Amino acid sequence: MAQNPSSCQLCEVETNIEWKCYECDILFCDGCRVKIHSKLKISDSHHVLNIKTCREDDSEIFKRAKLTNKPCEIHIKQKCIFYCCECDKMICAACLPSSHSNHKFQEIEEAFDQKLAEIKSIREKIEKQFHIIERDTETFERFLSCANESYNIEALKIICQYSVLKIFLEKKSKALINNLQNMKKEADAKISKEKALLQELRQNLLQRTEKIDTTLKSFQPEEIFNILLEMNRETLPTYNTNVGKLFHFVSCLDIEIIDFDAIGESEIKRQYVSTDFEIRERFVLDLQGNIAGISICKNDNTMAWIYNNQNTLRKIYIAEHGSTAKIVKEIKVKVQDISVDQEGILYVLLKDGTDIKTLAKKKSLKTFLDMNPYQPISIHITKDNQIIVGLIKDKESKVVVLSRSGEEKQTLEFEAENKRLFSYPCKITSSTNGDIWVADCQQDSAGRVVIIKTDGYFKFIEEANISNEDFCPVDITTTSTGHVIVLNSKYHKLCVFTEEGEYLTHEYLVSMFKEYIDEKKRDVLLNFLKVPLPVEFHEFAKYLSFTLCIDAGKNGLLLVGGEKTNLGCVEKSPGLCVVKMKTSDDCI
Template sequence: MAQNLILCQLCEKPKEIKWKCFNCDLVLCQKCVNKHSKFSGSEDHCIIDFKQVGTPKNLDIIRKFNLKNIKCGIHTEENCTLFCIDCKTPLCSFCVIESTHKNHNIDKLSVVYSNQLSELKDIQERIQQNLPDIRKSVRESDATSDNYHEVIERIIQREKELKERVTEEAAKLIEELDKLIIPSKGDFIEEKQKIQKVERKLTEANKEIDSALKSHQATSVLTTYGRVRKDFQLNMNSDNIPLEQKFTLIVPDSLSINFGSIKKCPILKVINTYETNLPVIRNLKSLQDGTLVCYFNKNDDDFYLSYSDEQGDKYIFKNELCVTSSTWPPTDMTVTDDDMILLTNGTDEIQCLNAYDENLKAFEWDDMDNEPGIHTFKLDGIHSFKDKILVGFEEYFHHIDDDHLEGTETKGVLIIYNEDHNELVSAFEENRYRLIKLGDSRGESVICIIFKLTRNINGDINIIFDNDIAVLDCNFKLKWRWTNFNHHHFLDIVTTSTGLVVVADGSSIKVLSIDGDFLTSIGKQDNILHVYCLHIDKSGQLLVGCKSETDESAKIHRVKILD
């Protein structure tokens, strides 16, 4: 059994120590503390529960008793009861009658102590409130610096691989990287050093104040207050010099004269997260007035169309309308410029809903005698812009006899030329459409199922098929193709006003350049989980619809893209 090795300093017996007298500097057992209280002059001694000596409450008590026993530096037999504001020093009653402090501002020591203690605590509280933001700024600038130097190292390594032929090109790229730092490399480094200096000063001051507030000596408060600055810069204003900037070096797959190129990576910031009253959001679009519209399933059979009402940090979806289909649930949705909501469902139907009339209609594309068992036409991804509608289609000819090949299929894009979306059906009746066939099962097919599609600022068509992204030019020729190597299927795609391609694969959101170069991603590290759909709202910000982990409240994250 462990032994108590601490002796009572009065009876000198190894009893349990209960108390400490700071005037006598003794540790006492319970029996001896009663004896001590009978000593002459012990009535005002500071006696504290030994186990509570270091607590903030008792530290204040100890310092107050200590305050009464501060000895005058000149009249050594006297205790200080006053404080010279001008000289910042404690005084005894004899000091004030001397010429040294004539006409000086004198106050009671206890009053000055209380005021300075309160102000020191307030300074520390403000430091502790602002220090995390300062440290975050330091981390962001460090991350930018680390990223900058990492890219520099890759450039230098690339330079070694290509040797003398590309030395001049390497210098040009480094110069280009320096120009991307806003406003300049020198100003950025100067700003970084400035915030690091502020961080060091605040950390030192916080440590010094903390030491004073934990001290038993009242003079620690008084001397610390005299040394600590009261005009700390507690926040950083770096509006003109962004502290978080990232870059990447894009290089070709093989060693060639093409040295590579520098691209600035966009920064994705989650600026708000909204709870919803839906278990999952399958698709998300905006009406002209900014109202969000989505479709979702309450169970395995029924799908509903609903409109949102923003309420603080919640999106409440209401005005539910059941979306019926003879065979399949909705696969994609688009909203036209005149607020017509169009849905596809993997059949030959395009369902059409006027957002204000709540009158759901279904139009079937009836080209080429769609005979059951012989010829099947399926519509998947859909996108509306100006006076056109793009629809991804699959056309199947099933095996019937020797004159038909089993499983022959064609993929392509259906363009509907439709100046009046209220008369969508007439676009088929009057042959105001065009089929663009992209490949069939007997040849080398470039495109599989066109699950989602949209357009970018150049008018190119961006397509999701399985776990690939493909971009077709205005002549429907393949410009580039990008594969998701983590084998997650892409679920949605949008493009920004600056040409970025943003795609969701369930586990994360990836951002590609307009040329198909991977730039950055966002996901679990920012608490974005189970991503189902993406949407660029009227303000140009990215909305991310996610499935609820509890099957109750799906989330919508609002993400600002800084590029």
């Protein structure tokens, strides 16, 4: 097309050119279209196009109109009326006997329609390929994410194995990690290669699309034939690989399994213990007030000490499978915390007191050690009978490790740069590898767990897998299989960690309360708790699980102390529940 004029070709004044008459082959403004061109009798059958709002359909109409006036390249005064299929060119009637007498030809409009349909068909195929590319690009992104997740899971397994069997796995774990990283690199390389191929194909298709779009919007009919020739010179690139079969990342990142035949059976059980929880039996005692603390007797797992907030300390008997229980002994005393040593001696901290008391079999409470001016608020006896005590005084707080005779062996008070380790060390436990775990949290407030490693390093747990969920660790215990269970009071759930402090899973204690809920009165409670409706039962039941304390025994039983509630939809509140955990014997 010739260069557009700078002004209207009729009035030669107006510069805002909007219209083009194909038959007249001139450009003009909107005023001249109304006042001059439309009044010409010969313009009734002319095709006038708004060049600013031209669409693909408009350009197609004009291309068809121009076909009837297309001059022959050889016989200038003749119009092209045929299309030679063998020469791929438009010809006039004079061309037939001279150059195309034995050639196959079509009427020009018929050939135009056929070529236009072929071009549009190619365009549709390109669109389909675009869809496939976009779909498979997203699939590869998901597979890449899957590969990363598989890598993280397998790396965690290796770290867990190393933590359980440090000496045995010191060299083996490094080799496994390197092997896993190599597999990860191979997976990444495969994905990157396929993604690069997709991008290359995508760019090729973009270029073809641009050329076709330009042709479809042009006013030159011969460009339809030219672009088709160009498109047919090269095969249309396609991509329709079944990526689901091409890559299988679950097996791609498999690692070799370590042979544990030479390792002790107890270590194997600890390594492969299940992290699932199963509620086997539960019982309800008619106790006054809340159960604020529990300590299972280490020398006899059928016995446990419990205390409430009503100045009552009780010793209870628990049947072998936790199906029944009865009160054995009761003492009127206001308790802060308790712990039982390996010989069954009970260590007691009294509310607002400064001394540590002990209670031996068939004896009364007696003072073991006075911690004045500090107030002891938490106590834990380790498997080797070391005594770990949490202390507070005004704004100070610390944890001390005492020998069985009461001699202070270690004080834990500051971390780096003289920053205090604890704000309120409410509960303490020790892991099977000797690390000290401290729940540093005041009731209903966000806190953290501080792990003091045997090598003197610290580790802090400030969340349990869910970053936007408050972490309120109010109690903590260690199972016989080496897992550490932390009670998050804000959401009344048990958070399970490895002895190295790696998060494993969590469990809401909702099923224990289901049978006590009057569903008809549920909405009353929801309104009271300001819980938005609607809400599924398992979500609703979280608000009824007013769990206060936990302790685990060697036999796989977990005792969970609950809080009585007077809310209208709860007919009866469990005070003490027994949770049967799956142990290593259940999974090996």
